[in-house]
Amino acid sequence: MKKSLFSFSISRALVLAIMVTLAMEACKSKKKVAEPAPPPAPVEEVEETPPPAPPAPAPEEVAAQKLENAFNQVAAAGNTSIANQSVEETLSMFSNQEAPVLIVIHEENGIKDYDEPTTIRKYLEYLKDTKKNLNYISDIRLDANGKVSELELRRK
Template sequence: MKEKLLSFSINRSLIIALVGLLALGACKSKKKAVEPAPAPAPVETVTETPPPAPVASAEEVAAEKLENYFNSVAASGNTSMANQSIQETLAMFSNQETPVLIVIHEENGIKDYDEPTTIKKYLEYLKDTKKNLNFISDIRLDANGKVSELELRRK
């Protein structure tokens, strides 16, 4: 009998606790409904003028064009297309003997170069190998805006 009484009192206590929790929960939700929502803080709109677009220097523009020409020569499907791309590229240089230096190693600011070549020879090399393995690391323009020296590095 004690077990039955004990079991009855535990069940009754649990039910009372559950009803009490529900009542407290209901009170909180009513309280929230009665309280006015805090007014949102006024938002200040600040219109920032975007920074001016960076202006590309003549060297950057020339380097981008040359990269496209180099890729075009290397990827050309036939010899005539490659030769046409080579002629367009050579028009950007002060002459066909413009030096092209290829950096093969650099340590502590000291650069080691591959054998110097000319732009004409380098373009023929691209046409023959059909691979552009270098990127432009330095470019120098003369007073007429034509490339007077080119430095390349391995990709």
């Protein structure tokens, strides 16, 4: 049996074309691997400056933090003598024992409603008796000597 020359050459040509295509693909992938990587971009040297130091806290902020701690100590005192000692230490932070303490009970449109005004001594005695500190400092005023002259509190 004799095969036709035409069918033989088409199948050979097809096989040859497939082999050439595969060979070309293999060469392309080798070229991609063989190409050198582009040089890295030049890095500019930047002097790192330390971040600016946070501003020193205002005297009012320092006094408010100390007072919060003192109020918590009075409320958490284990016995009366410790509570009385904490009350006396706290009173030393005020300009006088009759410094006003205002407790905001409601605020609307910038208008504040206060509970009955009291003094710092009465407020500290209240903390000592109830053993609960339910307020936080919302405004504090210091006199020229750096002592607290007026205090405004709000419910936590």
